[in-house]
Amino acid sequence: MILDLILPRRSKYYVAAFALLGTLFSLAPLVVQWVNYTNPIYAFEDSFVVDKFSIIFKGLFILITYLTFLLSINFIESDKYYQGEYYYLLLSSLLGALIVSSSRDLLTIFIGIELASTPMFLLSGWKKGDRKSNEGAIKFFLLGVLSASLILYGFSLLYGLTGKIVFSEISTFIINGALQSSPVLLLSAILVISGIGFKISIVPFHSWAPDTYEGAPLPVTAYLSVSSKATGFVALIILLTKVFSSAGESWGVILAIIAGLTMTLGNLVALQQSNPVRLLAYSSIAQAGFILAPLSVAGITGNFQDGIFASVTYLIIYAFMNLGAFLTVQLFSNHAGSTNFYEWGGIAKKSPITGVLTTIFFFSLAGIPPLGGWFAKFVVFRSMLSTGEPIGLTLGIVGAVNAVIALVYYARISKVIWMDELKDVDSETSFKFESPLKVVGVFTVLITFISGIFPGIFSYLGEVSSIFFGN
Amino acid sequence: MIVQPVLVTAAALFSLGIYGILVRRNAVMVLLSIELILNAVNINFIIFDSMLADSLMQGQIFTIFIITIAAAEVGIGLAIVLMLFRNRQTANINEFDLMKW
């Protein structure tokens, strides 16, 4: 059972190929777990659990890390960075993410979050000579430590209130003691939301994201915006539903406001960006708002199953399409040597395949069918509107406006790469599209399409989230 | 004795730490302030542990973990500061504003 957690340790051998293999192999126990799955298995007095929810997310994390490795190979080799350390840190972060998805007590989840984020502080500064990278790292680090201490303070209040640290016991205690509206509980919920809000970069805890994304090495940025964010969301989902579920009405409203703000601010600022990485950073802030929205509505109505389903579906689809978007941005910026995408005019003609990929991923992010992002948006809108609550409806309208705003900048970038005039036509530099990157491209495109055309594969998630909330 | 005074002291420590990270210019000083915050959390956990007379001693265990992780964070923080300092000859965090907007 814990095999999948132990496997990444092999990376101590510091070999990229081995890391890749190790990551892939670690999928095997997951498959076995999935096939043999009957009931959730608990360990360490209910503080660690293997259920379908955690298996799905473990699969997602492992896949993302695998793809990030593929993205990294060329990057690491080309710059002669510390390969072994790099892979070790990424794997540690993966291990943290895996622990988060299974943990069911305060201590384990905290250590999981820390293990997931600590290596990222280091990795974001991995371009040692680059001052932007350094700067991104210090910002990320300071805010990260602050957020960790907020989470801790929140946990300490929870512990003080209930004397328990296992989620199920805490929530039973809260319900038995009728502590739902206790200010202490609410304060601890706020602190925890703020702390995790940093990881998922929601307004107003988002400010590190664009700077760090811009500074960090691109594969790390991709990992940050996908896996790290997903880890944060998993932690948030677990904590909100397992611990704070009874105080849902209070945090629901706040989260709804935050979600609306996050979408709007992310999109509006993204309109202004000329650096594709910063654009993606703001866009991923806006997307976080979309992921958060169903969760907040679920908090208000108490229909967690629906909300979690929508959030999780969006999260998974988002993970792959965003990874793909980073892939294409990496390709183009390597080629163009410029971080201003307005200077990328007509670059798609150099490599039409990459151009098509870019268009696919950005359109998918904008929510155009039959790409996956469309289905994700559909599910989210459905869950926002299904309640009939005024907040859900308002959020739906805000989301609708934002979907249109977002289209402007997503379409702009694909317009620029295809339709604007080709700069320095005679430059002979050939377009590099290494094969590991091709694997990433193919994989993410496939998922983007499949999830859009056969959204049925996500119906399992509905079942899963119901099981998740049932126990 | 009652718990409130200790809790309030912890909260004061927390706030002082926050004041520190907002006001201090030197990155190392900011790290010091963060230690204050973490210390406040530690006091909280221990005081709750005592208050509840927790037979599992979960508060104490939590504290031990926090201390461990805080040590790790300090190491990382100093490494990053060192790196920054090497590249820019300053540890003043307000001068780190290459990236904005």
Place this chain on the structure above:
Amino acid sequence: MVKFDANFLAETELVYTDGGILAEFSWSLVVLPFVAALFITFIGKYLPYKGAEIALGTIALIFIYSVSLMFIHITEGVASEFFVNVGSIGQFDIEFGWVVDGLSIMMYFVVGTVALLVFIYATNYMEGEIRYTFFFTSLTLFAGSMLVLVSSPTLIQILIGWELVGVCSYLLIGHYWEKKDNSSAAMKAFITNKIADIGLMIGIIILALNTGTLRISEILYQSTHDYEKLSKVAFAAAILLFIGAMGKSAQFPLHVWLPDAMAGPTPVSALMHAATMVTAGVYLLARMFPFYKSMAPEALDIVMLFGVITLLGAGLIAIVQDDLKKVLAYSTVSQLGYMVAAIGSGAYTAALFHLWTHAFFKALLFLGAGSVIHAVHSNSMLEMGGLRKVMPKTFTTFIIGTVALAGLPPFAGFFSKDEILASFNHEGETTFFFIAVLGAFITAFYMTRAVSLTFLGEYRGHGHPHESHNMMTTPLLTLAVFAIASGWVNIPGVYTGFTDWVTTRKTKIVEYHPESFDLFALSSGLIAGLLGIGLGYYLYQLQGSAETGDDKIKIQPVWTVLENKYYLDHFYFRFIIDPIKINISKAVDKFNTNVIDRFINGVGQIASLLGGVVYNNLDQNGIDRFLNMSSSGTDSFGGRVKLLQTGRTQQYLMLFLGGVVTISLLILFII
């Protein structure tokens, strides 16, 4: 206004055949174009005709298939639907599928026919243009997306088709993307449509949530059986769906994208404005018609209002356009207004009938315009004239199209427009009836103007125009036949096959249908049309030649009007206080011959003036500026918001902690 008529639906326990194997395999209609597009993309470039042959073959197959479907539909009557389950979210099954009934078969036929002819035309028209192969890929995809839309038995598939059509139109409008205008036009179309799409999406979700299904037939069944839950949200859902339809069918105020969309190649305009894309909105309203009729009759009133505004407003604008394609574009908007208004008035068949005839003659007019543009290498009518001599085939067919659009018997437009007028009259919508008649007058007027400027008089352009290639004229001639004959399938009292076709659905739609011609409507429509043509002919032809008799000054009235327009553009609209007065007095000064002359000229001036006012203030300036302003507004707001991002770590920390404090205060003391 619209009375609720409980008997407009007749429950039928599928008295129709299920269409047999032909219907069962109709999915191929949808799948074929996508497969073909793949082939064109990957192997098209290596084929002798660069992929055009695959596109043509595919569309020909679709055409044949739709003809055979039409055939068995006419003989047996088909109404069936098929579903493929691809998964579920919550309690909803997500199903794709295909529906084969009168409405969809009619649409298959229209799309198949028009697309086939446009494709044939395009092979020649686009010859030697850049991205020839890619053009056919997107054109095939465009037709395919439209088929996805019209074949859809579930709302979710409609949504997918809807967005796909939008994406393809983006590709096609921006085809000559090297010009900045074109790519911005494409963006404009894309974004305007997206705004509407979101409305549609929310409407669909509301419907689905309150009916528990995404199947259209289920929703329609529930809406005619007075489901309590549905009736509460029916109005909102109906309006949201209509917002979606407004975007695609270019209804005021979301019509702004359509005239700009003229930037695309002409075959695209023809396809887009005749058979695909713009008909999608009308199709959606027709598909959901029982729902509107029984659940949200108030929404129908709104639909009708917008339709009428659109038909009049766009018609007026068409008068002052110098760009031949823009005249046609605004005319399309205006005709779509007719269709939407007809649906709004409850005249289901009439709307679809107009869609049907309009598809043929508008495609004809666009292709004709394309032929002209191809010959003179300019869009502007000022650089045309006298083309009847050099382009006889184009001229003849264009005239046929014009007359069909103006609504003279026995051409197609006459019957369909008459049916719309008749149903307005029947419903007692007197005001709207007269507006529609006025619209018919305007239609005839601007089309006559266009014909005069383009084909009559003397050639004013450069170069040497010549008749187009047979590959281009053959589709014109074929469409001309349709433009004449397509109206004959629904002549009150003689043959009403069309009504049977489109009302044959899973729940048969029974509605008012005139047994014989409504003489009042007929005569007013006809008179309006004749008057319009007469006035146009008088102003643009007779007067010019009568006064001078000189070839060079034959175009004098044209210049006069245009001069006035120029004047209006640059002067009047800045000092809009008394434009009408000055303009009329100027007109009087110029034409002080006799009273009738003065009167006629006055009417002409006022009409074009009004058109100019609407065009310059409402359409181009008002709405455009609003759109631009809102986008620049968001831009500047975004610009200000981004200043939060100062790059200073401590300010980030402050923001962070400030956020925590604010949230805590909010949650603990306010909520």
Place this chain on the structure above:
Amino acid sequence: MEIYEVVTYFTLLLLLFSAARVVTTSNVIHAAISLVFTLALTATLFLLLSTQFVALVLVLVYIGAVIVLFLFGVMITRAPLGKNAELDNDKNKLIGATISGAIFLLFSYILINGFDGEIVITSGSSTELLGEILLSRFVFPFEIVSFVLLAALIGGITLARKDEALVDEDQI
């Protein structure tokens, strides 16, 4: 228990005072030394609450290692020693004070209203029991923490290492 309470309150006061010194003094070294005092007082407090092991860990890890690390960091970054007015960002002082004041008021309001328990002093050594629990019930997090430390170690060394080959050309 009179003496006990007096001692505790006195510790708390001292704690507050030295913590305030940490963030207000204009001397880098003084700040670090004040932090040592703060931590030592915290350890005293823990001892008073009879959680000896935690107090021990605090003293060993923090005062023994972390503070040395800090001083090391101060030296290496050549932070201006001695009195230095430049240490604070004066523009931020007001906002900083407002925010931290607000947080303090908010927290203490909630804490005072939320908790009114008595401190229970469990007499006798609990260290043995603590170790037992740590290695049975909490063995999993215990293992995982080693990964965090290892990651910090590896990453820290990598980043802090001087590496000429990797230095960018464009830096001043």
